[in-house]
Every structure is written in C-alpha cells, then in structure tokens.
Amino acid sequence: MAQGQKTVLVTGGAGDIGQAIAKRLASQGMQVVLLDLAEQEAGDAVAAALGNGIAYRTCDVTARADVEAVFAGQNDVYAVIVNAGVVLGAPFLDYTVEHWHATMAVNLTGAFHVAQIAAQHMARQDRDAQGVRGKVLFTGSWTQGRPCPRSAVYGASKAGVQMLAQCMAQELAPDGILVNVVAPGAVDAGITRRTYTQHPAFHDQMAAMVPLGTLQPVDSVAGAFAYLCSPDADHMTGATMVVDGGLSLLSCAV
Template sequence: MSSPRNVIVTGGAGGIGRSIAEAFIERGDRVILADLDTEAVTAVATQIGATPLIVDITDRDTAPAILADAAAGHGGIDVLVNNAGLLSLHGSITELDPADYEATLRVNVLGTFLVTQTVAKAMISAGKGGVIVNISSIGGRQPTPGMGGYESSKAAVDSLTRWAAIELAGHGIRVNAVAPGPVLTPMLAMAMPEGSEARAAWESRIPLKALAATTDVAAAAVFLASADAGHITGVSLPVDGGQLLT
C-alpha cells in the first residue's frame, strides 16, 4: 500500500460522497469532507473518521480562501474528488424553471470549476503533482426526457475534465471523471423502493439489470486516483451497468 495521501471530497455529506470518503480512508488516506450542510458533514465526518470542512463551493468570495487554507493547513492536497452536485431540479425543455437550471449549473459547473481552480493552484505551487476525479453522469452523453438541464451540466463537467486534463498534465496532475448511471443512494432507495415501478423502469434500461451501488462509484474513483491509473487522464469512465450501450 502506498503512503497516506490528503484527499478532499466535496459533497462529502451525501450518499456517494460518504462512500467515496470511506473507500479512501479504508486504503489509509486522510480525508477532508467538504460540504455546505454543516450538521450533516460534521456528523458524517465524525462517523467515518474524516475532517469536516464547511464550504459553499459556489461562493466565489469565500470558497477559494476556505479551500486554500484547508490545503495549506493539511500540508497540501494530493487528491481532489469533485463530487458535490445538485441533481434534484428537473423539467422538460419547455417547462424547466430557468432559476432551477441556473442553480444546477452554479453547483455542478461553476462550483466544480472554482474548486478545481483553487486546488490545482495549490497542487502546482506544491510541485508534487496530484489527481482530480470529477463525479459526472452518463446523462451527459445519453438523454432521459425531463432531465436535460441536469444532464447538460454533466456534459459540461466532462468537458471541464478534458480542459483541466490537457492544461494540468504538464504539472503532473491527472484529471478524470467517473460517470455513473443511477446510483442506489439512501435517498434514491427511499424515492424508488425495491419493487416500485420507477425502480423497475430504470433497471430495465440497464443491461446488467441493477442500479449502481455507491461502492461501485467509490471503487472507480479510488482506482482513477491510484498509481494503477498513472497513464490515464482526460477520460470520463462510465459506471453504468452497460446503460450507454443501449
């Protein structure tokens, strides 16, 4: 096992973020859980042995300083996982509320950009390279009616991944994304209980016939951040049970 690294996971209080953080901690890394939900992030960090960091990643006046301070305070950041995202605001092209679209783009695109910019600067000045993993979605490549606002934000995350990868490669920083299909988070399990019509409808689109577990997404993130993925940069890796094949 390689030596412990400092890892930031944004949106770490949520279903997938928690699982990603646990997977890094399991391999011996130190994790900073960054989230705007003070209560939830403090509780989750305590439960899993991470350090909580309260930050709104869309706030350009405060987020860069909070993240830069955290990086400096921990002796640098080796791995950034841009996982925070807004995935609840949907509507058809003729009906989506523009304010909802703007809110989604702010978190998923602007927020991911702001955190990447800040942490990349810290990685460049530390001069030790680094790894960035963005949590995208196969929706960025395969449309589902009614979800296009969210999906277009994830297409932008895939593009941002390639943008950062080409510019940061010279600094020894690799940038990739994990693109899940629907993931069985506690929230989704509640919204679509086993046996429900909604769950069956999603499963019927997936050749492997199951939604992803949060640990499937975490395993891909840990792999992309590892030395085993040392020659991989600029990709968005589907973790979708084959859904993109259909």
C-alpha cells in the same frame, strides 16, 4: 508523499456517494476531508460515523471564498474529488430559469471553482516519484453524452463538466496534474433512492432499464474513484470512466 500521508478532499462529501468514496479511500490509508453544506457539528457527526481518517469542513462550492478558505488551510493535497451536484429533473418546456441557474451554479460553476483552486494549489506542490503533483477527479453522469427526457439541464451541466475536465487535462499534463471523470449510471443512493422510497414502482422501472438488471451499487462508484486515486492510474488523464451497468448503451425514449 507516502500513501498513508495523502490527503483527499471530497465535495458533496456528506451525501451517499461522497460518504462511500470517503470510506473506501480512508480504508486505503488516505486522509479524507468531506466538504458539504451541513453545519460543522452535523458534518463532524457524519465524519465520525464513517470511521478513522475522515474529517469534515463546511463549504459551499458556489461561494468561491469558501473554497479558497478550505485550500488556504491545507498543506499538500493529493486529490480533489469534485462530487457536489444537484438534479432538478423536468420536461424541457417546464424548466424555469431558476432551475437552470440553480443547476449550473453547483454542477458547473461550483465545479469550476473547486477544480481551478485545487489545480492552482497543486501546481505549487512537489512532484512525487511518478511525476504527479495532484489529481482532480469529477463525478460526471451517463447522461453527459446521452440525451434523455427530463434531463436537458442536468445533462448539459455534466457535459460541461466532461469538457472542462478534458481541457484541464490537456493544459495541466505538463504540470503533473491529472484530471479524469467517473460517469455513474442509476446509482442506488441519494435522489434515486429517495424517489423509489416514495414511489416503489420507480425502482423496478429503473432497474429494468439497466442492461445488468439492477440499480448501481454505490460502492462501484467509490471503487472507480479509488482506482483513479491509486498509483495504477498515474498514467491516465483526460479520460472518462463510464461505470453505469451498460445504461449508456441505450437510447432513451421520450
């Protein structure tokens, strides 16, 4: 496939990180399909606002039939970015079973649905000149390998994503399917931005934790995914790109 003909699907595509990824990839000539929970009309408006080369489709990643329907309507898919996620932070003793199931349903089971169905789809595609059939990329987190207060369930879900990606990478390498993870830090987007909008002191507290001294620009996450979608990353699989401003270098105090 020529670069301009490559199709990339992005779950959680209507969120801040998903939109940033879509804009970056579309600017490089790729066709991007955002997948998210919003109704079609609202999602179409999001896609239109982002510019040319971006479309939208309603999809609940926790519903396997939804994911299957998306891929049934696609021709070749060059890359899938498994980005949908939820964050339900709480002290460990206060987590409820409902919190656990809600987090795992999206972050891990939903990731499994998308990754497996995507890989099955890609396995039927022809290889490109570099021998690649497709790429499955996950949004991880700096907490996937770093214990932190109030993050036990979220961190466990992202650690599961990382191991899922590594096992997939090992097993699917002979099929020409590359699997990698981008692990961001405290991104100035989504739930982090909403939190400090309501509690301004939170912004400075979080920024002070990051060795580089600022919250992470969302474009830095998009840039990491753009690299993994490029031919420069065609000999890369099973890796985790930690793009977190040095946050994972720290020990989290209780």
